[in-house]
Amino acid sequence: MAPRRLPGLLRRLSIPLLTLAVPLGFAWWAFPSELAPLRAAGIVAGWLGGGLLMVSLLLMLREPRLADWLGGLERMYRWHHTTGVLAYVLLLIHPLALAANGLATSPSFAWQTLSAFDGGWPVWTGWLGLVVLMVGLATAFSKKLSYGVWRWLHAGLAIGVLLGLIHLVLLGIDEPVLPIIAVVALIVGWRALRGDLGLAARPYIVAEVQPLTEQSVEIALRPLGQPLNVTPGQFLLVAFYRGPNYRGCGEFHPFTVSSVEHGDVLRIAVKALGDCTRQMLTMPRGVAARIIGGFDSVFAHHRAAPQLWVAGGIGITPFIGLLRAGPVPAPTTLLYLYRHEADAAFLDELKACAAADRRLTLQLEATGDALPDLKRLLPQAGQLIGVECYLCGPPGLIKGARSVLRRRGVTARQLHSEKYEFR
Amino acid sequence: MMQRLFLTSTAVFWLAVLGFWIGSLSAPIAQPPAAPSVADRSISTAELAQHATPQSCWMAINGAVYDITGYLPDHPSRPQIIEVWCGKEASDAYATKTRGRPHSHEADQLLPKYRIGRFAP
Structure with a gap:
């Protein structure tokens, strides 16, 4: 309940x-x-x-x-x-x-x-x-x-x-x-x-690890007891411990749920951003994990209005979670920003989703090492009237995108963002 | 913004601490003022007891009587703690602060300023 x-x-x-x-x-x-x-x-x-x-x-x-x-x-x-x-x-x-x-x-x-x-x-x-x-x-x-x-x-x-x-x-x-x-x-x-120490956490075990890119993986976690009541797009605090030939760092880190299968198996996307998460790239099956959650979701107040989704890097995860759950409820443009195609997680899956759902428009942008030109990439004011905007990615991208969108008439109530910054 | 606030407030704090220190070096340590001419006046327990309110607060400490009415607003503790000693012999309370700790050196330096006479119980 x-x-x-x-x-x-x-x-x-x-x-x-x-x-x-x-x-x-x-x-x-x-x-x-x-x-x-x-x-x-x-x-x-x-x-x-x-x-x-x-x-x-x-x-x-x-x-x-x-x-x-x-x-x-x-x-x-x-x-x-x-x-x-x-x-x-x-x-x-x-x-x-x-x-x-x-x-x-x-x-x-x-x-x-x-x-x-x-x-x-x-x-x-x-x-x-x-x-x-x-x-x-x-x-x-x-x-x-x-x-x-x-x-x-x-x-x-x-x-x-x-x-x-x-x-x-x-x-x-x-x-x-x-x-x-x-x-x-x-x-x-x-x-x-x-x-x-994780007394509030539920025990899970790593059921599968799938590489997404060179620097990211998707990890499936199976509950060892009562599963958490979470939805795709929410984030969790997950700590990994021991497993076959593996010793996790035991620290709780935030990860977003990319899908929930059969009501209990969770999938999370992990990008190597530090020593602890880099270690997860080579994680085998059978590693013990503990999970606290679920917490906020950028889609907590999701409405069936025309939508603009802006994802930067691993910030694509909540969007893939929603797309896996079914067709989009309203015309939706997904602007996905990444450095190089090889760094872009879920790229083939996104293309398949866009091909299968005519209400979903996929806008892919490889920015290289330069900062993205958000003024060029984001829709003009006329195309943003009544559009709900969901932003997920690094703090700099969110700040820049919010600023451009606000200048183009998007109200604070239309803007929903998730920054991935917990320090 | 929070980082800027942290850095600015920390810098201002240390500058202020430095300012207080330099100020203390430039000003000589206040010497206890010379006792007023009435300092040797004998004050009895009965007369002391007549000044037992915050509006007129005398205390007998170590054989002397002090009129600390003007100092009450500056006393570090809450008024209720010190005010109960107005009009009374308060040597023990002064020596222990009622918690077994003596008053500071600067309090000892400050006290003679308020002396008004000798305690003659």
């Missing part, structure tokens, strides 16, 4: 409301009365930052039902980043405002308020927490780190949160800090146990 969905407006407002309610609730709860304005501002900034950090932690959970309530996992991750950085900025303001309050007494008193060297452990833990957040966020923005290293460094941000909580305890403030610590421990533990 499909989980009950929240109404659309509530889903859209869920994260913004949470982002406002938790920090403002903290600030209201701990609002300092009768203090000097700068001191009060410093304390409020600290509590607002702490509240936003809690929201950011909550948004890193990988629970399909929670993701559905909050408008999708990709949206949760976007807000996780935003709330995390905003929390960091407020936590930077916190000690500066407290120190600025000391300027009324003297500059040296202001420095003594700020300096960890004069403040003992309550101040030291605050400073250490802030520095850990600083270093952790700096690495979080790094594109050069491998995913495995990046993941561990990003998880290290939890140490910053822990130090911040110890800072609160050592300060001896009279707000009850223990419930906050309990909630943080629950969220971090929940994510670690269910999301990273």
Whole structure:
């Protein structure tokens, strides 16, 4: 049975409301009365930052039902980043405002308020927490780190949160800090146990691996127990473990479902983008896998209106999933962008689909190493009236295509995209 | 955009920290002000008890009486924690902050500014 969905407006407002309610609730709860304005501002900034950090932690959970309530996992991750950085900025303001309050007494008193060297452990833990957040966020923005290293460094941000909580305890403030610590421990533990160690995942086994291109394969996964209730186009978090002459990296990575056979065998398309996914190109049958999902689909609000599908590289997967499920419901143009024909997954199958379905128009574009000329490739404004646009591919392509389509009169409600970016 | 916000805020933060440090070097450490002429006035327990509100808050600490009414808004803890000691002998509370931890060196430096007399219980 499909989980009950929240109404659309509530889903859209869920994260913004949470982002406002938790920090403002903290600030209201701990609002300092009768203090000097700068001191009060410093304390409020600290509590607002702490509240936003809690929201950011909550948004890193990988629970399909929670993701559905909050408008999708990709949206949760976007807000996780935003709330995390905003929390960091407020936590930077916190000690500066407290120190600025000391300027009324003297500059040296202001420095003594700020300096960890004069403040003992309550101040030291605050400073250490802030520095850990600083270093952790700096690495979080790094594109050069491998995913495995990046993941561990990003998880290290939890140490910053822990130090911040110890800072609160050592300060001896009279707000009850223990419930906050309990909630943080629950969220971090929940994510670690269910999301990273895979307690929320279902066991599957690799039934078949078919090469698509030199750098991509399609993997069929058979359930070893109760199958997941997923549809083509949704994405899953899949981790591969041991098998005959194979040892997977055991990390959960996002993959899109290309088809569901007999209601239980799932197929996912995998492109080698890093060490872990490159290893999957040579995966044999019989490898153990665990799957969490299904999460968002670019087709979550699919309507039977004329459509434009834009796929970049492995972003073709949700579209092939839909085409395998049957003929397109309305006139549809599929613009498929890839570097070279040899890199294009599912090319022959797509050509066969277009030949069999006269409502499907296939527009193939080998871009080589140059950026695609989207202004030339995308339909003109007159051809986009009433057209629903679905975009899947690398972030740069999505950003460029959205920009061109919006300038040509496509409304935000007509645009549906999936970016494949989970860092 | 988030990356830019992170980099900008981090740079501004460290510049501000640097500014506070340079400011503290350029200004001499505030010396405890000379005790006012009334500093040796004897203040009894009864007179101390008459100043037990945030609007007029005197405390006896280590044999001296301090009028900290003007300092209350700047005190780091929530007002309820310190205000209960207005009008009372608060040496132990000052020494332990009621949690076994002494006040900081800068608090010791600040206190003489508010001295108004000797405590004569």
